[in-house]
Amino acid sequence: MTCPSCADHGVFKVCYHEGDPTDYALCLCRAGEQMRCAKNNGKPCTPHWQIWAHVHGIDPERVMPMEDLLTPDELAARGFTTPTTDDLSREAALLAAGRAAKR
Numbered sequence: 227m228t229c230p231s232c233a234d235h236g237v238f239k240v241c242y243h244e245g246d247p248t249d250y251a252l253c254l255c256r257a258g259e260q261m262r263c264a265k266n267n268g269k270p271c272t273p274h275w276q277i278w279a280h281v282h283g284i285d286p287e288r289v290m291p292m293e294d295l296l297t298p299d300e301l302a303a304r305g306f307t308t309p310t311t312d313d314l315s316r317e318a319a320l321l322a323a324g325r326a327a328k329r
Contacts, residue, residue, distance in 0.1 A: 229253060229255040229256075229257060229258075230304065230305065231251075231253050231255065231292070231304045231305075231306075232251075232253040232255060232257060232258060234255070234256075234257045235253075235257060236252065236253055236255070236257035236258040236259075236260055236261035236274075236275070236278075237250050237251065237252055237253060237258065237261055237275060237278065237289070238250070238251055238253060238292075239251075240295050240296075247288060248288065249288050249289070249290060249295055250279070250284060250288055250289045250290070251289075251290060251291070251292035251295045251296065252275055252289065252290065252291045252292060253292055254291075254292055254293065254301075254306045258292070260274060261273070261274045261275040261278065262274070262275060262291070275289055276289075292306075293306075
């Protein structure tokens with residue numbers, strides 16, 4: 227299935243009406259997660275998005291995670307949600323339960 231935000235490229239343009247310079251958002255989809263990857267075989271390496279920006283002549287300062295560029299409403303309109311404190315508490319509880327079960 228194709229991501230409606232980035233068309234499976236992992237990154238998309240965010241253009242402004244006020245004439246500010248164009249920003250580029252790293253998507254939260256699978257392709258975007260690959261662009262964010264900063265490890266190769268478990269070892270730190272240059273994130274893929276930095277290589278992409280260099281190849282395309284884009285200032286790395288203009289590339290940011292989409293969750294930093296878009297509002298929660300804009301993220302929701304694209305089908306993404308940001309975790310709430312309830313979600314984080316639930317996740318922490320599940321992780322704690324998993325750790326306790328291993329003992």
